[in-house]
Amino acid sequence: MSEALLHVSDLEAAYGAVKVLHGIDFTVNVGDISVVLGANGAGKTTTLRAICGQVHTSGSIAFHGAEIIHEATADIVRRGIAHVPQGRGTFPELSVTDNLEAGAFVRKDSEINDDIEKWLEIFPVLGERRGQLAGSLSGGEQQMLAVARAMMSRPRLLLLDEPSLGLAPIIIEDLFGRLAAINADEGMTMLIVEQNANLALAVASHAYVLEAGTIAISGEPEVLSGDEAVRRAYLGY
Amino acid sequence: MTPRTIVEGSALHRRIQGANWSLSILLVAILPFLVAIPLKPSVFGNSYTIGLGNVNEAIAWAVAVLGLNLLTGFNGQLSLGNSFFVGTGAYLTGALVQTYHWSYLSTLVVVIPVCLAIGLIVGVPALRIQGLYLALVTFGLAAVFPTIVKLDQLDRFTNGSNGLNIESKLLPPDWMPIQGTLDAVRKIPLIGDWTGTESFSSRQSEAIYAYFLVVLIAAASFLLARNLVKSRPGRALIAIRDNEIGAEVSGINLSLYKAGAFGASALLSGIAGTMLAIDKGFVSPDDMGINFAIFLVVGLIVGGSANLKGSLIGGFAVIFVRQWATQTKEVPLLGWELNGPYGQMVLGVLLIGLMFAMPGGIAYGLTRIRARIYRVVPDIHHDGATSG
Amino acid sequence: MFLLAVSIDTDPELLLARVLDGLRFGSGYGALALALVMIYKATGVLNFAQGELALLGIYIAWAFSVGWGWPIIVAVILAIFITATLAAGIERTIIRPFDPSNHLPLVIVTLGLFLAINSFVAVTWTTDLKALPSMFPSGNVFAVGVAHLTWSGLGMFITVFAMLGAVTLLLNRTKIGLAFRAVSSNIESAELVGIKVGQTLQFGWALAAAIGTLAGALLVPELQVLDPNVMLSTLVFAFAGAALGGLDSPKGAVIGGILVGLIRNVVVQSVSFIPSELSVGAAVFVILLVLLVKPSGLFGSSKVVRV
Numbered sequence: 021m022s023e024a025l026l027h028v029s030d031l032e033a034a035y036g037a038v039k040v041l042h043g044i045d046f047t048v049n050v051g052d053i054s055v056v057l058g059a060n061g062a063g064k065t066t067t068l069r070a071i072c073g074q075v076h077t078s079g080s081i082a083f084h085g086a087e088i089i090h091e092a093t094a095d096i097v098r099r100g101i102a103h104v105p106q107g108r109g110t111f112p113e114l115s116v117t118d119n120l121e122a123g124a125f126v127r128k129d130s131e132i133n134d135d136i137e138k139w140l141e142i143f144p145v146l147g148e149r150r151g152q153l154a155g156s157l158s159g160g161e162q163q164m165l166a167v168a169r170a171m172m173s174r175p176r177l178l179l180l181d182e183p184s185l186g187l188a189p190i191i192i193e194d195l196f197g198r199l200a201a202i203n204a205d206e207g208m209t210m211l212i213v214e215q216n217a218n219l220a221l222a223v224a225s226h227a228y229v230l231e232a233g234t235i236a237i238s239g240e241p242e243v244l245s246g247d248e249a250v251r252r253a254y255l256g257y
Numbered sequence: 258m259t260p261r262t263i264v265e266g267s268a269l270h271r272r273i274q275g276a277n278w279s280l281s282i283l284l285v286a287i288l289p290f291l292v293a294i295p296l297k298p299s300v301f302g303n304s305y306t307i308g309l310g311n312v313n314e315a316i317a318w319a320v321a322v323l324g325l326n327l328l329t330g331f332n333g334q335l336s337l338g339n340s341f342f343v344g345t346g347a348y349l350t351g352a353l354v355q356t357y358h359w360s361y362l363s364t365l366v367v368v369i370p371v372c373l374a375i376g377l378i379v380g381v382p383a384l385r386i387q388g389l390y391l392a393l394v395t396f397g398l399a400a401v402f403p404t405i406v407k408l409d410q411l412d413r414f415t416n417g418s419n420g421l422n423i424e425s426k427l428l429p430p431d432w433m434p435i436q437g438t439l440d441a442v443r444k445i446p447l448i449g450d451w452t453g454t455e456s457f458s459s460r461q462s463e464a465i466y467a468y469f470l471v472v473l474i475a476a477a478s479f480l481l482a483r484n485l486v487k488s489r490p491g492r493a494l495i496a497i498r499d500n501e502i503g504a505e506v507s508g509i510n511l512s513l514y515k516a517g518a519f520g521a522s523a524l525l526s527g528i529a530g531t532m533l534a535i536d537k538g539f540v541s542p543d544d545m546g547i548n549f550a551i552f553l554v555v556g557l558i559v560g561g562s563a564n565l566k567g568s569l570i571g572g573f574a575v576i577f578v579r580q581w582a583t584q585t586k587e588v589p590l591l592g593w594e595l596n597g598p599y600g601q602m603v604l605g606v607l608l609i610g611l612m613f614a615m616p617g618g619i620a621y622g623l624t625r626i627r628a629r630i631y632r633v634v635p636d637i638h639h640d641g642a643t644s645g
Numbered sequence: 646m647f648l649l650a651v652s653i654d655t656d657p658e659l660l661l662a663r664v665l666d667g668l669r670f671g672s673g674y675g676a677l678a679l680a681l682v683m684i685y686k687a688t689g690v691l692n693f694a695q696g697e698l699a700l701l702g703i704y705i706a707w708a709f710s711v712g713w714g715w716p717i718i719v720a721v722i723l724a725i726f727i728t729a730t731l732a733a734g735i736e737r738t739i740i741r742p743f744d745p746s747n748h749l750p751l752v753i754v755t756l757g758l759f760l761a762i763n764s765f766v767a768v769t770w771t772t773d774l775k776a777l778p779s780m781f782p783s784g785n786v787f788a789v790g791v792a793h794l795t796w797s798g799l800g801m802f803i804t805v806f807a808m809l810g811a812v813t814l815l816l817n818r819t820k821i822g823l824a825f826r827a828v829s830s831n832i833e834s835a836e837l838v839g840i841k842v843g844q845t846l847q848f849g850w851a852l853a854a855a856i857g858t859l860a861g862a863l864l865v866p867e868l869q870v871l872d873p874n875v876m877l878s879t880l881v882f883a884f885a886g887a888a889l890g891g892l893d894s895p896k897g898a899v900i901g902g903i904l905v906g907l908i909r910n911v912v913v914q915s916v917s918f919i920p921s922e923l924s925v926g927a928a929v930f931v932i933l934l935v936l937l938v939k940p941s942g943l944f945g946s947s948k949v950v951r952v
């Protein structure tokens with residue numbers, strides 16, 4: 021049994037009076053890629069926003085053994101959680117390198133510039149466009165930038181909100197390959213929420229299905245792929 | 258305590274409404290006689306003067322706030338320049354009465370079309386300028402108004418920066434039984450004692466006549482606004498405010514309604530300007546600048562945005578809060594002396610405070626309080642079981 | 646009656662004098678525009694109280710210099726610190742509680758501030774005319790007939806560009822500057838990289854108040870009057886400059902302000918049928934024209950249309 025990095029239990033979240041998450045539990049183990057599948061409106065984004073303290077929540081979120089549910093977003097980031105939000109969330113008016121530098125905002129060490137070069141090498145398309153404004157990049161390039169920016173904080177956990185959204189299939193495949201590589205090379209623990217189940221399950225070590233704010237199914241990706249209901253709802257065959 | 262439920266249209270409901278209306282009309286009718294000789298209450302060592310002039314001014318302001326309400330409250334276009342329209346109305350009336358010896362009321366024949374036209378003209382570029390940008394442009398409009406009034410070329414009509422003193426008196430017609438009514442009011446137990454025993458001076462009779470004029474104009478303005486808001490065009494204005502694209506998609510002509518809202522707003526504002534000229538007999542350029550425009554926003558927010566009663570409350574709030582603050586010369590208990598334009602400071606603080614505590618304004622607050630006492634529900638059984 | 650025939654004064658000395666005046670006043674408008682742009686860039690809010698915050702700073706500087714006899718430079722520096730601190734407090738107490746993405750309530754709060762600060766100044770220092778001494782030596786750098794470049798005019802011009810340079814360096818070379826640009830670009834993402842958005846906006850408010858106070862301290866001695874209404878028309882000119890330059894561009898603010906100064910002193914005064922009293926009207930016309938034709942102004946990013 022491996023060590024739990026993130027342990028969420030009985031998590032509820034609401035926008036005003038509208039409750040969106042009805043007490044969900046899940047765990048992300050160190051070094052794993054965990055995947056949360058769910059249809060539009062299931063509450064995937066809300067789950068990630070809850071972990072980062074951006075919505076009103078109750079329950080428990082333990083990160084590395086510490087309770088973080090009532091902490092401010094900026095402090096949660098400092099603990100080592102990086103979030104690639106839905107729709108990339110780059111800084112469109114900032115250059116590629118400024119985006120990466122902003123990603124390292126919580127760091128105080130002297131290796132930030134080295135890290136920028138490192139990520140520009142890992143994502144050569146970004147290296148070629150280092151001085152360009154992020155807003156002028158293509159969707160796929162922006163997604164790479166968003167991942168690289170998140171990695172710039174040297175997180176212990178990377179959250180990704182529907183990274184495949186709006187990208188061409190070939191780019192999605194490339195992206196998931198890179199995520200798998202980052203997971204393998206850097207030992208980066210990830211929590212990916214997706215509607216695109218095929219690729220997500222292919223890289224996952226554990227998977228959950230979120231339906232209308234509750235965890236409906238959880239298990240090994242192979243088990244989920246075999247599940248009749250999951251296949252029909254998320255895999256399309 | 259659960260609120261009592263009252264069915265709309267039931268006997269009880271009609272009785273409450275009837276009582277509300279009769280009380281309001283009675284109050285409107287005898288109020289001027291109670292304050293024509295200014296009241297001078299003394300509170301915590303401060304003495305205050307409340308006269309009919311303040312009431313008349315507040316009624317004029319209520320109509321000005323109503324004008325802003327149509328545009329900003331109901332149609333969602335934030336205007337910081339409605340002082341321009343009010344000022345135009347006031348100066349038109351002033352110049353026509355002073356220079357051309359028109360009667361006060363007849364100036365409305367000019368004020369209404371001119372202000373409507375100016376509003377429409379301003380409304381056309383406003384179609385392409387939205388939100389905060391519109392606030393910016395209209396803010397500029399408010400800043401420009403005093404400089405236009407002070408132009409040498411207009412001096413003949415406006416008397417420049419000295420302000421325009423309208424010498425013509427507003428004489429009540431002979432058939433108005435002012436003294437007779439006063440005598441009658443004095444016979445009302447309890448209330449009658451307030452009015453003292455002297456008879457009215459001619460100035461007080463004029464103020465009473467002015468009061469009934471502004472009340473009539475205000476009643477007509479509020480009726481007009483009420484009918485507009487409840488009509489199809491009114492619902493279109495609200496739909497545009499809530500979702501402009503949605504409104505356009507459902508076939509509402511944005512240009513027509515948004516420019517129309519400006520026109521209607523300017524029209525009411527101009528009327529309010531005429532009312533102010535009637536009340537004060539004096540118009541000054543620096544009273545009609547940016548501060549005036551922002552006071553109107555204070556009235557809108559304090560009274561209640563998108564709420565007709567709120568405009569009435571807002572107009573009175575601006576005038577009486579300012580009056581109260583200016584006349585308070587010493588902070589009770591602390592003994593600090595106050596001197597200077599504190600009224601403006603209090604209105605500024607009030608605006609900020611309301612944005613925090615009660616963004617719906619006083620009208621909304623009153624509705625909430627009333628909802629704790631009784632609640633009116635629509636009659637869903639049409640069998641008449643609840644009525645009669 | 647207005648004469649519709651356009652006649653333009655073409656006396657070169659007079660023209661030079663007007664250009665110099667335009668540059669002088671324009672750089673003051675540009676400085677206040679820079680303050681407006683800092684707030685707009687960070688928050689998307691037009692701060693209608695910016696001029697009044699500067700007014701408060703000017704009166705504080707007046708109190709230190711004329712009232713207590715301190716050197717004017719010291720007085721201005723103190724006033725800058727005081728208004729910056731005050732603005733930081735204002736941000737913390739009455740701006741931050743509001744949803745930053747809903748601009749209308751915030752603008753209304755700035756209107757409340759406008760009234761409150763304006764009357765605070767009038768109550769504290771009365772409405773009597775006062776004069777604020779200049780920070781620069783008197784006398785001319787050169788004079789050609791009616792045209793003369795004063796030391797204060799030159800000093801003002803240099804100070805404003807130095808201020809722009811400092812702001813540009815701050816935004817592009819420092820960590821707080823990076824945070825400021827990130828917040829102005831995307832608040833949610835700024836939070837997600839660990840930027841404390843509230844503190845960053847607070848810094849923006851303080852910086853803007855400091856810039857505004859300096860702008861006022863430069864401009865008021867040139868206007869040669871100090872009363873509680875002095876910043877009203879100045880604010881309109883500054884808004885015109887900010888709109889012309891692009892509401893989210895610091896460089897645009899300064900250049901736009903200078904252009905507005907030139908319009909005020911050269912165009913309005915040289916063209917006979919525009920009464921010179923209508924210079925505020927000319928500024929409003931500039932605002933209107935820019936917003937109709939090119940809302941992003943000369944240097945702004947087109948994203949500016951955020952309502």
Ligand SMILES: Nc1ncnc2c1ncn2[C@@H]1O[C@H](COP(=O)(O)OP(=O)(O)O)[C@@H](O)[C@H]1O
Nearest residue numbers: 035038040058059060061062063064065066067
């Ligand atoms: N800012 C918000 N305010 C109110 N309701 C919201 C907000 N964001 C999301 N919701 C609602 O919460 C539910 C879950 O949304 P979300 O977490 O975005 O789902 P997903 O990411 O799985 O598509 C949806 O019903 C959505 O309408």
Ligand SMILES: [Mg+2]
Nearest residue numbers: 064065106182
């Ligand atoms: Mg989502």
